[in-house]
Amino acid sequence: MSAPRISAFWRRWFQNQSLRSLLLAAVGGALVPVFLISFGQAFARLAHDREVVQSSLTDQVSISEEQARHVIETGQQALVRLADRLDVRQGTPKCRETLAIALVGMPFVSNLARIDPKGKILCSAHPILVTADVSDRTWWKELSSGPALSAAGPLIDRATGQPSLVLALGLVDQQGNPEGHIAFGVDLNRLEQDLNRRMLDRRAQLTLIDAKVLASDPRANDPIEVGRDSQGRTWSAATQVLVPKHLAIRYAMPDEVLYSSTFFHMATDIALPLIALLFAGAATWFAMEYWAIRPIERLRRIAKHYGAGLVPEDHVGDAFEPQELLELHEEMVAMAARVDLRDRHLIQIAKQKDALVRELHHRVKNNIQVVLSLLSLQARQLETPEQRAPLEQVQARVTALALVQRLIVESDDPAHASTIDVQLLLTDLCAQIRRSYPVQMQRIKIECDCDPLPIATDLAVPISMFVVEALTNAIIHAFPGDATGQVHVSLRVDAQKLVCLQVCDTGVGWAETTSKLGTGHSLLTAFGRQLGSKLTLSPYNGGGSCVGVSFLLTSL
Known part of the structure; x- marks a missing residue:
């Protein structure tokens, strides 16, 4: 499309728009950069707040992990102290009493037991109700025979029916030969409940999970996991390993709670420009209606009356009209007076001209009649038809001119015929x-x-x-x-x-x-x-x- 056609299109488009719509479009166009900047700020704030929230989620799971690790370390220290007791190492009858006393200071431990190298329980803080031989248990095979702390599970404790994690300290003699283990089971439900009670935000949810599950979960490598519950709510969670290959801790919170402040900030960044646009549009509409549209409509009505020769008696402008339009109003009144005076003068001149034209046409008609009379008189003086023929032809031609002149004179307005x-x-x-x-x-x-x-x-x-x-x-x-x-x-x-x-x-x-x-x-x-x-x-x-x-x- 060529430039002249484009300009013609926009000229027609502008001519079809009202002053109010054009000004509102101009105000809206002027606020477009504000909207773009606000949207950019909103998305930048969203990205920043997301990083802050995710960081706080990771910090919270780290705090909970430290609290749970403190429980495990406390148990490990207890096992080290018990390993130095001779009655516990030898599994004497006094061993059970020693283990029971040690269990009192560890509320998250379900039981303490001394197990020999062949998997037979020599003594325990609580009586073993199922069997004293655990050599065929899977968790027993997971324990290390060295002097370091090893873990097994999580598993379901057959005595309590609750999920537990077995932690064991290997015992060796002076020659380095294994003498079995001192083991205790951590009540995971009780530990999980205690960790949830320590959280500041009750809307969050902390769970202890099997670390083996993380190995099969493709989202395990993500710092923040996102999922939905049965009610369709979206949750964000951070996970940290508590006991490698055995136990992990997961801290989760609903997105509606986690990002509540972020959503508020983003909504504010977007809503404020929209509110500003509404106020600007309302102010523009009010200003155009009372300071431009109504005065212009009033001036147009006055111009219409003036054009028809009707001058309104009331020349007082509206109270909301600005000074420039009031001055224009006064100029139109003065112009109407001048136009009215000029029209009267022109009407008078036109009447004089009409009278002169009518008089001129009548004089021409009379002169033509005189010529026709002279030709007729001259023709009658001739004796033969051959002599009268030329004069009769001239008389016919002059009669034609007289006919045209008569039609002009008989017109309704000869001055404009x-x-x-x-x-x-x-x-x-x-x-x-x-x-x-x-x-x-x-x-x-x-x-x-x-x-x-x-x-x-x-x-x-x-x-x-x-x-x-x-x-x-x-x-x-x-x-x-x-x-x-x-x-x-x-x-x-x-x-x-x-x-x-x-x-x-x-x-x-x-x-x-x-x-x-x-x-x-x-x-x-x-x-x-x-x-x-x-x-x-x-x-x-x-x-x-x-x-x-x-x-x-x-x-x-």
Whole structure:
């Protein structure tokens, strides 16, 4: 699309818009950068708050992991102290009492037991209700025989039915031979409940999970895991390993709680520009309505009244109109007064001009009548018809001019009569010719067939003169002696505004009259040239003759 077409499109678009809509669009466009900046700030804040929240989630799981590790370390220290007791190492009857006393200070430990190298329980803090031989248990095979602390599980304690994690300290003699283990089971449910009670936010959820599950979970490597619960709520969780390959701790919180402040900040960053837009739009609408639209409507109504010549009596502006529009209002009132004075002066001049034009037309009509009277008087003084014929032809031509002048005078507004009905003109012209040749009309019939068409007065004269000259030539030359016939005058207009004017007769034709045309032929050619056309001569109905001209109304 070219530049002029684009500019034309936008010009039409602007012209079809109201002042209020254009100003609101301008205000909205001016606030677009504010919206973009606010949206950018909102998303930047969202990313920053997400990092802060995720960091706090990781910090919380680290705190809980330290608390749980403290429990494990406390148990490990107890095992180290018990390993130095001879009764515990040898599994004597006093071993059970020693283990029971040690168990009192460890609320998260479900049981303490001394196990020999073959997997037989020598003694325990609580009685073993199932079996004293654990050599076939899976968790026993997971324990290390060295002096370091090892773990097994999590598993379901058969005595309590609760999930437990077995921690064991390997015993060796002075030669480094294994002497079994001192083991205790950590009650994971109780530990989990205690960790949940220590959390500051009660809407969070802390769970102890099997570390083996993390190895099969593809999300385990993500610092923050995201999932949905059965109710469709989204949770974010951070996980940290507590006992490698055995136990991990997971801290989770609903996103609606975790990101509540973030959502509030983002909503505020987006809502504030929208609220600003609403207030700006309302202020713009109020300002345009009371300071521009209504004053302009008032001025337009006043201009309409002024244009119709009705000056309102109340010229006081609205209380909300600004100073510039009030001044414009006053200028319009002053302009209306000047226009009214000028109109009265022009009306007076127009009336004087109309009277002068009417007087001029009447004088011209009277002068033409004087000329006709002189020609008639001169013709009556001549004795023979051959002597009177030239004067009669001149009289017919002047009669045509008088007819045009009469139609102008009879117009409703002669001062502005710029057109004449050609149908009425030619009909009256044919009637005038009939009256001019009463003897010939007894054997010659004149017909007039014309379309109604308004033509300019400067065209009426050559058309009238052409028709008069053609009719006169036909009456005088086309019907010699006592010959009878018809003369047909026609004027037609087609869709392209081409006017075809013809005068045809059923007389002797051009072969008998060409030598007699003379001055008439020259006049017909001259009148055709005035109409912007060449004279055409053609036969009519096999024996008569036609003379015609064709011209375009738009080309004149």
